[in-house]
Amino acid sequence: MSKKSFRYIIFVGVVFLLLWTLAPLYVVFISSITPDKDLLNVPPKWIPTPDLSNYAYALTSGEEGGTAWLFRKSLVNSFIVAAGVTVFCLFIGGLAGYAFSRFALPFKDKLLFLVLFTQMLPVITVVIPLYLIFSTFRMLDRLITLVIVYSSFTLPLVIWLLKGFFDTIPADLEEAAMVDGSTLLGAFFRIVVPLSIPGVIATGGLAFLAAWNEFMIVLVFTSTAASKTMPVAIAEFIGRFRVDYGLMCSVGIIASLLPVALALVFQKYLVQGLSAGGVKG
Amino acid sequence: MQKKQIGILLCLPSFIIIFFVLGYPLGYSIYISFLKMNIASSLRGPEFVGLTNYVNALYDIKLWAAIGRTAYITVWDVLVGTSLGLLMALLLNTMLKGRGILRAIVLFPFILPPVVNGLIWKWVYNPNYGFLNGFLYQIGIIRNYQSWLSQPWTALHMIILANLWQGTAFAYILYLGGLQSIPLQLYDAAKIDGASRYQTLIRITLPLLLPITLVIVVLKTILTFKLFDLIYVLTGGGPANSTQVITYYIYKKSFDFLEFGGAAALSYILTLLLLVFVYVYYKLLQKDVY
Secondary structure (H helix, E strand, O other): OOHHHHHHHHHHHHHHHHHHHHHHHHHHHHHHOOOHHHHOOOOOOOOOOOOOHHHHHHHHOOOOOOHHHHHHHHHHHHHHHHHHHHHHHHHHHHHHHHHHHHOOOOOHHHHHHHHHHHHHOOHHHHHHHHHHHHHHOOOOOOHHHHHHHHHHHHHHHHHHHHHHHHHOOOOHHHHHHHHOOOOHHHHHHHHHHHHOHHHHHHHHHHHHHHHHHOOHHHHHHOOOOOOOOHHHHHHHHHHOOOOOHHHHHHHHHHHHHHHHHHHHHOHHHHHHHHHHHOOOO | OOHHHHHHHHHHHHHHHHHHHHHHHHHHHHHHOOEEOEOOOOOOOOEEOOOHHHHHHHOOHHHHHHHHHHHHHHHHHHHHHHHHHHHHHHHHHOOOOOHHHHHHHOOHHHHOOHHHHHHHHHHHOOOOOOHHHHHHHHOOOOOOOOOHHHOHHHHHHHHHHHHHHHHHHHHHHHHHHHHHOOOHHHHHHHHHOOOOHHHHHHHHHHHHHHHHHHHHHHHHHHHHHOOOHHHHHHOOOOOOOOOOOHHHHHHHHHHOOOEHHHHHHHHHHHHHHHHHHHHHHHHHHHOOOO
8 A cells, every 4th residue: 555545545534534523513513503594494504694592592591490491400400410429429439449559458359340330230220229219218309319329320430440540659658658647548638649630530520421411310310400400401302392403402512511621621531531441431 | 447447447438328329229129120019000019929020021022122122223333333433543543633633523422411412313313404304305315304213214223323423432442542552563573574554454453452342342232232311312212112222111111101020120131131241341351451
């Protein structure tokens, strides 16, 4: 193969890759900025005259209880839940990951299996009993319940990933600190954690994404706007008989901004976390 | 305090959560699967029926149809998704301008919320104003707009396409990791021996990617067997059950028909099925494929 034909193949590959990845995203993006009257064109307009009214409506207006209001409320709920899961998992998972990294625990070799098991476990298998349990305690329609349930799913992976990152930090540093009078936890928080910040960010990012995107549990558990998160709000919106397509597309884009921003900023770390976990979060 | 005790103490919060929210419900669910527990119709409360729910599952034609359908989607996802992921990884592992940006862009579909993935394709496939219809009409492939999600055959395959689109980057990420772990000396040696690009690919790169390929196939199978969100948003299992995958069937049995006992039994059958794949994966990991 000559150098020229190789470059030709690469070029065709890149074009195909961009079309495959971006075409559906482009369609949704232009639909979100197309004025309503142009959106129902047959055949469709591929290049719109930009109009941001859908975004303005989704983000600022609409009566209380209406589509846009419900969507904004669900975004706030999603953020609270995802942030809660991230902080909670990083904190208690970090302690456990540290223990797995530094101490000879009797169940050390079972951790990987626990990680694989929880990542593979079909959510429906746990949702049925959890639904029955939480409904007897009248805990179903609450954000705190979502945080607890998501955390239990994410914790094994968080512990596993953090253990891997802590393993790369030499134990001499903490030992030196402890000789100088630091406590174990003091050494952990002042030395080990700061040195493994990239790993903590990668792990936190994965935990956040998993909670932000989760659908089945919140679908089964929640029944009012007080605790519905973004995926359920969007699914309900799409499921209506008459749908405002332009608004639907802008809502989808707003809901994706945070994951996409995470991926852009922490791309390297996220890929690291994903391939280390081996399983989608 | 002994070191070991401190270690256990540090793990305790995590283990308490995992036990009460994951372990205990799993055990409770086995118990439920031995009950006839239909909240909607039974006034007598749950009734112990032994293995009846499991025996019924064996004769449940809808269950087997759902498993077959899920397997069919999985075959597509594994064959096409893995190949596309490999091609993407090979492409983005070569030196080219803008590689960093491309590597970020290809992650977009993968990190979108699955429900938003459903939203995207619901609009693309729209029978009256959708861009798939518009595009195919404008280039002359179809003469009339089609209702892609209202006909059983097209609905199933449109689901497969939408699922593939979101999942491609998964194989790509693992393959890219695999490619970067191949020692560069191998390529230098091949160059000195006068091997062509094609020979290097066939004789060095692909054989060394075989272990990670096995991992990808197993993981993709597990992920596709859990497919739910996309089905819920796009078709709701229809038309005529043509897209009713196994998870969706169990979901409907429990939360639409409120047959919790039967549904719990089915969820255990699914879990056991996936455990087989996890076991294979666990064995692969122990062979150190990473």
